[in-house]
Amino acid sequence: MNNIKEINLIPYVDKIGKRFNEYKNSLDKEITKLEQLIYKFNPNLEYKEQRKVIENIFKMQNKINSLKLQLEEIKQEIQLAEKTEEEIEKENKQRQITFNGMTAREWALHSRNVWNDVSSPRKDYHKEHGAVFPLKLAERLIKMYSREGDLIFDPFSGIGTTIKAALEMNRNGIGIELNPKFYELTKQILLDPKETPIIDLCTFTEENNGFIIQKNNVDDLLSLGTTSPNNNYIKLFNDDCRNLTNYLEADSVQALITSPPYADFIRKSIEDREKVHKNSLIKFNNNSTVKPYSNSDLDLGNLPYDEFLEALFPIMEDTYKVIKPGGYAIWVVKDYKDKENFSSYLDFHTDIANIGKKVGFLYHDLIIWDQNEQRSLVLLGYPSKFHTNQNCSFLVVLRKPTIDEMKQIRKDKERN
Ligand SMILES: C[S@@+](CC[C@H](N)C(=O)[O-])C[C@H]1O[C@@H](n2cnc3c(N)ncnc32)[C@H](O)[C@@H]1O
Structure with missing residues (x-):
């Protein structure tokens, strides 16, 4: 000491x-x-x-x-x-050799594949959207899969959780959000110093269908011990993410972190809640605030599951183009039980991984986000069929192969 x-x-x-x-x-x-x-x-x-x-x-x-x-x-x-100074020096050396700037200890601490400690305080503006993920989740993923100065991308930006975390963690960030209401709400959150204290050190510019927030070139005291690119920026565009290649250069993104609409599951689960949960023997006390995002035809949250997967394919192809070789794409999704059909379990996370593999990604990892502590249980299928509650999300981690891996994959294909 x-x-x-x-x-x-x-x-x-x-x-x-x-x-x-x-x-x-x-x-x-x-x-x-x-x-x-x-x-x-x-x-x-x-x-x-x-x-x-x-x-x-x-x-x-x-x-x-x-x-x-x-x-x-x-x-x-x-x-x-x-x-101590020696410890700091040793850690800084470790930070320089890892792709994400983590020390060996931090790397090990982050390597659990079931997370039950991720939740954030719910604020009123979260209710206006209804399906945001916690800031802590975005922060942890950014820390694991990128280093300072890297570009983070969220094609389904919602109220901007991912780009907010990117700004605060010295990364650049680009988000796309279809709904003008959520675009405006993101702006409001980012420009409020109580919500985003770092905004006092930034410049805001808005033009056409987007805005940019750029950190002024000041010494960032909080990033002592690391090399801080301290004029990083974030951008948000109010558009359909099918136009993503208009906003991002090829091979530029280190990590895509997103939670897409889950097809029309929100509409279905609202109907379910009214029918099934209300009749449940256990008191109806689900405090979920989810609601459909919009009525727009471009909103992927209005498509039936099969059409949704079809629409996702070209988007995934484009994300492959803009991600750097060796970069990551993390899709936060939930599986679904379709109570109207007999083959009722929809394996959404596997379907996402399969589309990813078809367009060239490697299926790199799967993390389970346990949300039991944040949800109440409802009685499903009682008394004839036993069903579990869907109280976890899946983080499907895809990785674009490095140039060497691409060469190897090509060789293997030619051989077969
Ligand atoms: C699950 S929410 C994302 C929430 C976000 N992770 C957050 O924390 O705020 C999905 C978002 O995708 C948006 N969306 C739906 N279709 C879209 C499209 N075609 N292009 C861009 N955004 C779209 C919806 O408006 C919604 O805000």
Whole structure:
């Protein structure tokens, strides 16, 4: 601890303070609620009332447990701050040799293939969209599959979660979003310093159907110890992503990170919820806020599954063109149970992987994002057929072969 360079602590003190305040506020809120509930409990209450109080206390207790994660993150920041100069030097050497700038330890820590620790606080603007993924998910994927200065691309940008994370992590980002409402909402979020503090260090320009946010050329204190390209930019275009080659150069993207519309599953699941879940013996308490994105014919969320897969094929071909050799494409999707058909399980993640393989990608990895803690269970198929709830998403990781791999693949094909 003695030979820690004091200057290294400066960016951390502020960051740790902010994070601790967030943790303290959340904890204060939950503890106040818990105390109120505990005082409500009284042996003279009716049985039903007693039971309700206990159930609520149980829920509060779970919420408090989930705050442990925030504390864990603060602990990690402290460990980071307390590194000695030798440790920092050793890590910097490791960062230079890895394609994503990770140390060996970070690499190992990120290599779990089932994630159950990814959720972000839900804000009101999330409800306006209904199907956004957490900022933490985008941040983790960006960290794993790119390094500072690389280009990140999201063809189905929604409210801009991926490009926001790219801006904040010293990457360049390009997003495309069809719906003007979500394009405007993205702009609003990015231009609000409370939501995007880094905006104070950026310049905003808008023309035709898009905008660009470029970081001014300032020293970014938070990226100490790394080589920071500190005037990175993000762009968002309000367009159909079938036009993506108008906005991106060939072989330019290091990582595509996206969650496409899931065909017309949203429309179907809303119908399902009304029919199936309402009659469920277990109380209907699904707090999902999903709703169809739009009525536009260009919206892939309005297509039946088969037509959707057909439409996705040329998009996937174009993404292959713009991704760098050796670059990645991560598709966040969910499988679906079609309750009207007998062959009811739609293996969406496998279909995505197969389209990817057909256009030339390698099926590189599969990560399971466990969302059980964030969803309530409904009773499905009871009492005749046992069905599980769909409480996980799949992160299908595709990789464009490197030039050497392409040569080898070509040779193998010629031989066969
Ligand atoms: C699952 S959401 C993406 C949410 C995003 N990951 C986020 O966190 O905000 C899919 C998005 O694709 C958009 N979309 C649908 N069809 C499109 C198309 N043809 N081109 C571009 N975007 C499209 C929808 O409007 C919707 O916002």
